[in-house]
Amino acid sequence: MSINTGFIGPGIMGYPMAINLIKGGHSLHAFARRAEALQRLTAAGATGCASPAEVAAHADIIFTIVSDTPDVEAVLFGEHGVVHGARPGSVVVDMSTISPTATKTFAARLATHGIEMLDAPVSGGETGAINATLSIMVGGKPEVFERVKPLFECMGKNIVHVGDSGAGQVAKACNQIVVAVTIEAVAEALTFARRNGADPAKVRAALMGGFAGSKIMEVHGQRILDNDFKPGFKVGLHQKDMRIVMETAHQLGVALPAAALVTQHLNALMGSGDADLDSAAVVKVLERMSGKGND
Amino acid sequence: MSINTGFIGPGIMGYPMAINLIKGGHSLHAFARRAEALQRLTAAGATGCASPAEVAAHADIIFTIVSDTPDVEAVLFGEHGVVHGARPGSVVVDMSTISPTATKTFAARLATHGIEMLDAPVSGGETGAINATLSIMVGGKPEVFERVKPLFECMGKNIVHVGDSGAGQVAKACNQIVVAVTIEAVAEALTFARRNGADPAKVRAALMGGFAGSKIMEVHGQRILDNDFKPGFKVGLHQKDMRIVMETAHQLGVALPAAALVTQHLNALMGSGDADLDSAAVVKVLERMSGKGND
Numbered sequence: 154m155s156i157n158t159g160f161i162g163p164g165i166m167g168y169p170m171a172i173n174l175i176k177g178g179h180s181l182h183a184f185a186r187r188a189e190a191l192q193r194l195t196a197a198g199a200t201g202c203a204s205p206a207e208v209a210a211h212a213d214i215i216f217t218i219v220s221d222t223p224d225v226e227a228v229l230f231g232e233h234g235v236v237h238g239a240r241p242g243s244v245v246v247d248m249s250t251i252s253p254t255a256t257k258t259f260a261a262r263l264a265t266h267g268i269e270m271l272d273a274p275v276s277g278g279e280t281g282a283i284n285a286t287l288s289i290m291v292g293g294k295p296e297v298f299e300r301v302k303p304l305f306e307c308m309g310k311n312i313v314h315v316g317d318s319g320a321g322q323v324a325k326a327c328n329q330i331v332v333a334v335t336i337e338a339v340a341e342a343l344t345f346a347r348r349n350g351a352d353p354a355k356v357r358a359a360l361m362g363g364f365a366g367s368k369i370m371e372v373h374g375q376r377i378l379d380n381d382f383k384p385g386f387k388v389g390l391h392q393k394d395m396r397i398v399m400e401t402a403h404q405l406g407v408a409l410p411a412a413a414l415v416t417q418h419l420n421a422l423m424g425s426g427d428a429d430l431d432s433a434a435v436v437k438v439l440e441r442m443s444g445k446g447n448d
Numbered sequence: 449m450s451i452n453t454g455f456i457g458p459g460i461m462g463y464p465m466a467i468n469l470i471k472g473g474h475s476l477h478a479f480a481r482r483a484e485a486l487q488r489l490t491a492a493g494a495t496g497c498a499s500p501a502e503v504a505a506h507a508d509i510i511f512t513i514v515s516d517t518p519d520v521e522a523v524l525f526g527e528h529g530v531v532h533g534a535r536p537g538s539v540v541v542d543m544s545t546i547s548p549t550a551t552k553t554f555a556a557r558l559a560t561h562g563i564e565m566l567d568a569p570v571s572g573g574e575t576g577a578i579n580a581t582l583s584i585m586v587g588g589k590p591e592v593f594e595r596v597k598p599l600f601e602c603m604g605k606n607i608v609h610v611g612d613s614g615a616g617q618v619a620k621a622c623n624q625i626v627v628a629v630t631i632e633a634v635a636e637a638l639t640f641a642r643r644n645g646a647d648p649a650k651v652r653a654a655l656m657g658g659f660a661g662s663k664i665m666e667v668h669g670q671r672i673l674d675n676d677f678k679p680g681f682k683v684g685l686h687q688k689d690m691r692i693v694m695e696t697a698h699q700l701g702v703a704l705p706a707a708a709l710v711t712q713h714l715n716a717l718m719g720s721g722d723a724d725l726d727s728a729a730v731v732k733v734l735e736r737m738s739g740k741g742n743d
Contacts, residue, residue: 290654313654331660349696350612364571369659402640407643407738
């Protein structure tokens with residue numbers, strides 16, 4: 154069944170996701186801040202719109218994937234925002250990574266207009282977006298999740314309804330905590346190995362099969378060994394996500410000591426001009442502190 | 449080919465390892481501080497000895513697995529220690545988890561007596577010891593490693609020669625760093641989920657398939673969800689291993705900020721009487737700090 158979809162924010166992640174909706178046989182009205190981004194998508198079969206409100210006026214389900222909490226707020230509630238065009242009964246699906254608490258507020262504000270909202274942040278990067286293998290973590294009403302599920306299946310593989318509004322963003326925040334702190338774990342271990350004169354590649358091999366084994370040890374461990382920090386997932390984006398984590402922890406009064414520590418290492422990389430490196434570059438902070446050792 | 453082996457320290461780990469050497473068809477002379485421990489092993493076919501020196505006098509390859517660095521030093525060089533009985537050309541294989549730098553010193557001291565030494569700490573716990581599926585991380589000369597390899601194969605599965613003397617202990621230290629810091633990562637994420645009112649079990653399920661997935665998320669994550677801290681690997685032992693890590697970092701002048709932080713959480717558990725819990729109990733430190741949240 155073809156669904157009238159809307160798409161706001163066809164960037165590095167959003168563009169291939171929108172393409173996968175079109176490939177799935179769905180009509181798609183789109184808005185992008187940059188004219189080139191919109192043109193690329195209309196060339197692929199989307200209908201271009203002049204504003205988020207215009208997208209919303211044509212769509213039953215409106216996807217948004219933009220950079221940060223204020224961007225989502227502007228797209229939904231700003232001048233010519235979604236709320237000014239969307240019909241009651243339509244659904245906003247925000248796939249950006251933003252604040253869980255702000256998400257709950259946005260959902261409540263949309264509800265006063267009769268508009269449903271899901272939060273559905275993703276992980277899996279550009280490759281996952283292109284290959285439609287994204288992990289999608291969803292918060293919101295179960296019946297709304299079921300309604301949108303066929304569209305999620307055009308874009309991802311591991312699609313989990315985590316809970317009520319905001320729960321998708323909570324899961325994504327947890328994902329970023331675990332990834333950041335596990336990268337730090339691997340970076341400290343391989344630095345310790347090097348500084349002891351051991352071969353970090355052999356240490357990694359010895360550790361992979363046991364309790365120290367992880368996807369991060371496999372992928373980011375190899376990046377550290379190769380001294381190759383082509384992203385992957387950029388420091389600048391990870392730092393932004395950790396800001397959301399730490400702001401939420403601040404609001405809730407929950408101590409996350411290791412997440413806070415690794416956020417400082419990401420901050421350090423921002424200061425050293427390494428925003429565009431993969432976040433495995435936290436090893437550079439350790440090496441700058443105490444030296445690299447022989448390899 | 450039957451080899452004359454010696455075994456010093458048939459404890460929780462050592463006993464099933466010694467049994468697996470006997471099952472492998474090797475003769476085994478043994479010493480234990482506790483009479484019951486020795487009796488249990490002689491009942492299984494070992495020959496009991498009155499001292500490490502006596503074990504060494506009967507064996508070509510002498511295994512030691514005791515608690516800590518000073519225990520290894522006492523067993524090797526103390527009154528009636530291995531060095532007073534061992535023949536030139538024999539091999540000491542220390543499977544304890546101890547200091548990498550002390551290990552190098554012990555190997556050098558044994559070398560002056562014509563005795564070879566491997567460091568070969570293990571991971572995989574009592575279950576791995578019983579099932580002969582231990583990971584064994586080995587440091588020392590390659591030709592000595594090859595000589596002992598058939599005996600390692602009686603006790604473990606993933607057997608890696610990491611490098612020169614001490615490299616096995618370095619790898620084990622790296623293992624303990626990664627395990628400790630990854631447990632902290634998982635504990636912080638699941639605490640964050642709970643405090644946000646999300647279902648931590650669903651969050652864990654959403655994260656397992658992606659970059660946040662790890663053996664620790666699988667096993668220790670489940671222990672945290674179940675609030676079941678039956679070991680597994682005890683806080684008291686993990687704290688001792690992290691003391692070795694932090695002492696070595698101190699000696700080398702290498703900063704390990706996250707490992708240091710988690711060591712403090714293990715210290716806190718020692719203070720709260722939780723030494724015998726699994727080290728997944730670091731989540732308790734976080735909960736004591738900021739509350740558990742609804743589940």
